[in-house]
Amino acid sequence: MTTRDRLYLYDTTLRDGAQTNGIDFSLEDKILVARLLDDLGVDYVEGGYPGANPMDDAFFSEKRTSRATFTAFGMTKRAGVSVSNDPGVNASLSAASDAVCFVAKSWDYHVDVALKTTLEENLDGIRKTVEAAVAAGKEAMVDCEHFFDGYKANPDYALDCARTAHEAGARWVVLCDTNGGTLPEEVEAIVTEVTKVVPGDHLGIHAHDDTGQAVANSLAAVRAGVRQIQGTLNGIGERCGNANLTTLIPTLMLKPAYANEFEVGVSQAGLKGLTATAHAFDEILNRAPNTHQPYVGAAAFATKAGIHASAILKDPKTYEHVTPDSVGNRRRVLVSDQAGKSNLLAELDRLGVVVDKANPKLDLLLSEVKAREARGFAYEAADASFELLARRTLGTVPTFFEVSSYRVMVERRFNAIGELITVSEAVVKVKIDDETRMSVAEGNGPVNALDSALRKDIGKYQAEIETLELVDFKVRILNGGTGAVTRVLIESMDTRTGRRWMTIGVSENVVDASFEALTDSITYKLLKNGHAGR
Amino acid sequence: MTTRDRLYLYDTTLRDGAQTNGIDFSLEDKILVARLLDDLGVDYVEGGYPGANPMDDAFFSEKRTSRATFTAFGMTKRAGVSVSNDPGVNASLSAASDAVCFVAKSWDYHVDVALKTTLEENLDGIRKTVEAAVAAGKEAMVDCEHFFDGYKANPDYALDCARTAHEAGARWVVLCDTNGGTLPEEVEAIVTEVTKVVPGDHLGIHAHDDTGQAVANSLAAVRAGVRQIQGTLNGIGERCGNANLTTLIPTLMLKPAYANEFEVGVSQAGLKGLTATAHAFDEILNRAPNTHQPYVGAAAFATKAGIHASAILKDPKTYEHVTPDSVGNRRRVLVSDQAGKSNLLAELDRLGVVVDKANPKLDLLLSEVKAREARGFAYEAADASFELLARRTLGTVPTFFEVSSYRVMVERRFNAIGELITVSEAVVKVKIDDETRMSVAEGNGPVNALDSALRKDIGKYQAEIETLELVDFKVRILNGGTGAVTRVLIESMDTRTGRRWMTIGVSENVVDASFEALTDSITYKLLKNGHAGR
Secondary structure: OOOOEEOEEEEOOOOOHHHOOOOOOOHHHHHHHHHHHHHHOOOEEEEEOOOOOHHHHHHOOOOOOOOOEEEEEEEOOOOOOOHHHOHHHHHHHHOOOOEEEEEEEOOHHHHHHOOOOOHHHHHHHHHHHHHHHHHOOOEEEEEEEOHHHHHHHOHHHHHHHHHHHHHOOOOEEEEEOOOOOOOHHHHHHHHHHHOOOOOHHHEEEEOEOOOOOHHHHHHHHHHOOOOEEEEEHHHOOOOOOEOEHHHHHHHHHHOHHHHOOEEOOOOHHHHHOHHHHHHHHHHHOOOOOOOOOOOOOOOOOEEOOOOHHHHHHHOHHHOOOOOHHHHOOOOEEOOOOHHHHHHHHHHHHHHOOOOOOOOOHHHHHHHHHHHHHHHOOOHHHOHHHHHHHHHHHOOOOOOOOEEEEEEEEEEEEEOOOOOEEEEEEEEEEEEEOOEEEEEEEEEOOHHHHHHHHHHHOOHHHHHHHOOEEEEEEEEEEEOOOOOOEEEEEEEEEEOOOOOEEEEEEEEOOHHHHHHHHHHHHHHHHHHHOOOOOO | OOOOEEOEEEEOOOOOHHHOOOOOOOHHHHHHHHHHHHHHOOOEEEEEOOOOOHHHHHHOOOOOOOOOEEEEEEEOOOOOOOHHHOHHHHHHHHOOOOEEEEEEEOOHHHHHHOOOOOHHHHHHHHHHHHHHHHHOOOEEEEEEEOHHHHHHHOHHHHHHHHHHHHHOOOOEEEEEOOOOOOOHHHHHHHHHHHOOOOOHHHEEEEOEOOOOOHHHHHHHHHHOOOOEEEEEHHHOOOOOOEOEHHHHHHHHHHOHHHHOOEEOOOOHHHHHOHHHHHHHHHHHHOOOOOOOOOOOOOOOOEEOOHHHHHHHHHOHHHOOOOOHHHHOOOOEEOOOOOOOHHHHHHHHHHOOOOOOOOOOHHHHHHHHHHHHHHHOOOHHHOHHHHHHHHHHHOOOOOOOOEEEEEEEEEEEEEOOOOOEEEEEEEEEEEEEOOEEEEEEEEEOOHHHHHHHHHHHOOHHHHHHHOOEEEEEEEEEEEOOOOOOEEEEEEEEEEOOOOOEEEEEEEEOOHHHHHHHHHHHHHHHHHHHOOOOOO
């Protein structure tokens, strides 16, 4: 087999993706996503814009990836200011990143109207900034903003910008379709011209989806010679989004036209974990997943048409362009249960639940899982609750405690000095062995109060839940409106061992759903501690 | 100007689109959508599959379009049965349609395994079926199923199928990428070959989005010679969807590469009404619109980055690939923590809040917005709350009602017959003018109970909030854990006018956050109704 060219994947989920209408990353979110991307196997993680806002400054106080090149975004130096005196460039270079990507103007009109400077000064800015980054020991790259529109308006100048960046020592010169309006055939033709001044293995493409062709534009650029593709997870991004890496990765790795020619940094394991990665990302942001997303969407391999079912099972290749498990997804043929049972056994095995394949209770468990999932449970996101359900159905979970009743109250009123305050109080009755205990607690909100009351006094188990801490709490309303079903996912941690687990609760009532998830969490911990219970 | 080629748009929303996971058209829905499509100006409306189900039989009992060619979907005759004895073909031909589109196998493997017949028999089926349709006075066309995979497996046979359909008198031979896995460069190359046996002006393309390239594939086919594009509104369809006509139409009509070469049946007025059409379609199906959809999405022309605002307003062409009003959409310069004063003024102007640029309270408003956004408010998602905040800060919102206190209680206990139940109850004290009213209500959960109690009795405004309905309710926990900040976004609708608006609340307490968003929603409605209040 001939040697394949290396294609580099550059993720800008945390920088360009942060511009998405409706998405705001917290610092915790960014740390989690960086880890997700690192595990996936992208080559570059552009973490944000240090110097532009306090959170990104904090994010860049340390390196957040172990394999991917941790990259800071910035801007080329302003006109009339030296590189060393430009605070933006300084912030970029002092960030704890391996690389810096500077956006630069490459459309003469923008240089004139937005920067209000000369074409030559802009080139000098590019040159000096890149040189400074290289001198500082960083991998330097330049995003040529509005490159394709700039090329159409003034091809020589656009090429000058690209060449200048390259000659100054930039590892990558990225051609950005900032407005997203360029067509694939135009991208291919223009990139071909650019490769005459900058070699393809130093060129990147940054596409947007404003004509629904960001993926096609990225691949057109690769065919014309570029070797870096910039994009985001699940295609998030300003306006219509950036090029979708979740779509590009499987296409590059599974379609012979690309897989035979190019090698990427994502491993086979990373590819198989892609569906889980895409879902985990949506969970972190509490976003409703796009069921129709190519490759990883819940419906990507689902077919309604009954006629296909048997034919598909016989030879999937005749109805599916790639196999769903190659990307960690599932075929959903809405007729048979056979796929369901084998999935279930695989899951139980993974969780260490020992069961005989012939155990009749397995069918019961399978239908229980399906019924609950129809109601809103999402067991793929809540391992601990699933394990508890499985063990209970198969008959092996002890009862550690029982909550006979609870009452939660939230009151908003004026206090004695005329201030408007809100108080939340919870009362819980818990039965352990044959003794009933009653506790009351206050909290920031109804769920916080309930959690405090639940854990205030559980008798002989008190010491063990001392180290139980709630790490995250996600609420999702399914089917809209205030009368709809609420799903609560709780992430808990044992501060002693660092072990984490997820539990879930579903109810019309957010407090009730939280209660389910909270009690599951406590039960799970006691189970794992190895108690026999009652 | 040289004569442009005519490009025909074929809409299969009501047939292939009906296969979408989660979408089911009622007869009424189909009638409404057919009218929408007719008004839009597509050339063909494929309404369904008469003979396959009773609803489609009813739909095809009369012609449902006045301009578009009303088309029935069907299948070529079965092997071993004559055309006149094939009930499927009979149903197709007796439908009240101008045209019939028959799906036919064009992949030898499928002819063998799915149809269980010979290659020659399949060709004969195609021939006889098309001839029968032509004899019946219908415009006949053939969908060559799995054409591209079929061509890759056995190019001669695939071409035979296409040629046979053409020679039998089909107006159109449609090349279908049924699995959605073909790449644009492959489509272009294969279509080029097909044009050697069937002229391009008798060829169509039917693409699916399984690699995120349905639009690119459709345009690649057009560049190679086809003159009919099949797709759906808003790209609905099985698995990852069909080619999105809502994306293709503006690209074909606004991008010179296509607009200079091709003419479509959609008028300028139809194009300007495209955003409204796309939204109306989502409304008919009660689907949450895709805010990021190209051209027509709410975010398609929205930008967060403060630096762009002044530049965009100066010369939109430098930041937008087409003008939003060309497709009936709007430019939205978002207010967010990255925004500046010019963004703020643009937003206020858009919302109809009249203010002098030099008004000193603007700085107060800007810092209030930034401070609240740092706490968790996301005003770009909550226009109504933002407008209320703006009007309050600038001093012009009347006080319609005041909630002096509320108390919400959630209790889980055993009822009289030993069942475990959860009840939620809310008590609200509201002051209107100088009168205090107290209401109690129950609900599915604490927020539902509070909403019901709040709206149970607000005196003289009661009639106006009769038509106020909660449509959606989103909860997001920021910074994790149960002691963190909760952001609640509520979408409300006036059932009388269909108008929708979004409000937001932020608090450590989910009930409190919901309370804020709920009271904003009611206040906003009363404000828009034009009340002076107190």
